[in-house]
Amino acid sequence: MIIEAAKIYKVLGNTTRLDILYFLRHHKEVNVSTIVNHLSIAQPIVSKHLKILRQFQLVTYRREGTNYYYALNDPHVVEMVDDMLNHVKHEIKGEPHPQK
Template sequence: MDTSDNLINEAAKIYKVLSNPTRIKILYFLRYQEIDIQVNDIVTQLKIAQPVISKQLGILRRYQLVRNRKEGNKVFYILDDPHVVEMVDDMLNHVKHEIKGLPHPKNLY
């Protein structure tokens, strides 16, 4: 696979964004919402202070992992790239194997 340095550097930036547990919690919360969600809904559900949630949403938005929509003075958020959460699912499955000491599934390649 011929992957440019620029592409690898951008991927590394996304991994860095995903290294924050609060951001992952936000992504998972938004994953199961069928409508756009306000910041207060995320604060209430995750029990994390509003300034923290707002800051993390800003970072997620900057990297196009969530998007927002303004309606009057209200701001609504929705997951922008569900594929990224699937990638986190794969990592969580990897961690479960590591914690349990289970062998990883055989690679089919």
């Protein structure tokens, strides 16, 4: 399981993929064009990143004619990234981390 977790962390180590996941977090389901327009990135690049996210079951998709619609598959993954961002925020500010 450690190896699989490391693979997912590698997938999440890309800012474009994180941008896509955070965008999908706030939208139930969107087509590729909407993601492209929001991120201002070329469609082939967005599609490449969506394919990787699909391979690791981080997003789901459905096809309707020539359109593909994507949705976040596991909101827990974005929450995990939120935790990391909070960690980074504390590190940058030199603040102690909250104890659970």
